[in-house]
Amino acid sequence: NAGVTQTPKFQVLKTGQSMTLQCAQDMNHNSMYWYRQDPGMGLRLIYYSASEGTTDKGEVPNGYNVSRLNKREFSLRLESAAPSQTSVYFCASSQGQNNSPLHFGNGTRLTVT
Amino acid sequence: AQTVTQSQPEMSVQEAETVTLSCTYDTSESDYYLFWYKQPPSRQMILVIRQEAYKQQNATENRFSVNFQKAAKSFSLKISDSQLGDAAMYFCASLASGTYKYIFGTGTRLKVLA
Numbered sequence: 190n191a192g193v194t195q196t197p198k199f200q201v202l203k204t205g206q207s208m209t210l211q212c213a214q215d216m217n218h219n220s221m222y223w224y225r226q227d228p229g230m231g232l233r234l235i236y237y238s239a240s241e242g243t244t245d246k247g248e249v250p251n252g253y254n255v256s257r258l259n260k261r262e263f264s265l266r267l268e269s270a271a272p273s274q275t276s277v278y279f280c281a282s283s284q285g286q287n288n289s290p291l292h293f294g295n296g297t298r299l300t301v302t
Numbered sequence: 303a304q305t306v307t308q309s310q311p312e313m314s315v316q317e318a319e320t321v322t323l324s325c326t327y328d329t330s331e332s333d334y335y336l337f338w339y340k341q342p343p344s345r346q347m348i349l350v351i352r353q354e355a356y357k358q359q360n361a362t363e364n365r366f367s368v369n370f371q372k373a374a375k376s377f378s379l380k381i382s383d384s385q386l387g388d389a390a391m392y393f394c395a396s397l398a399s400g401t402y403k404y405i406f407g408t409g410t411r412l413k414v415l416a
Contacts, residue, residue, distance in 0.1 A: 218393055230408060234403060290349045293347035
């Protein structure tokens with residue numbers, strides 16, 4: 190089972206460039222999430238989609254946009270990358286029921302120079 | 303707002319010994335869920351154990367168990383018979399019932415000494 194698949198695994202951007210991080214899950218989960226992980230700060234929620242057709246802001250949404258393309262796919266877009274967006278990005282999914290755990294992709298390491 | 307605090311940035315344990323990782327949380331919700339995740343050097347986030355706040359019994363998964371103290375808002379993870387493969391970052395997380403925002407702590411790096 191593939192679970193949650195993120196692409197790309199690594200990316201280097203120059204300040205001002207744009208890119209889209211792709212995420213797909215094959216577990217028929219209702220909810221999907223984007224987190225960023227920075228040293229000493231744990232995982233912080235960027236955006237989430239509780240169900241197909243809905244998206245909501247998390248703790249750190251500025252500079253990002255998302256699209257829930259269908260039930261399987263949830264993309265994260267950086268329109269104009271900044272060095273402060275250098276981070277490791279994780280996509281995750283869950284059933285959406287209360288005690289259902291998050292299932293994570295393998296992460297994307299993004300460097301903005 | 304929910305917060306999760308892991309006050310130990312780094313811990314070490316001798317192989318085969320027992321170690322406890324601390325986690326405290328703050329929430330005004332009466333119903334919530336708590337999780338521990340492991341992140342080995344491969345970067346993959348792996349669920350270790352979860353606890354429903356309404357359950358008084360502490361969750362156990364093989365060598366991993368929790369000490370859930372609801373009144374103290376404490377949710378520590380005990381790893382027994384530590385193995386080299388347990389070396390990783392460990393994150394504590396909470397989720398208020400009826401919401402979708404899993405809140406994570408800053409993590410504890412566990413080193414296992416041979």
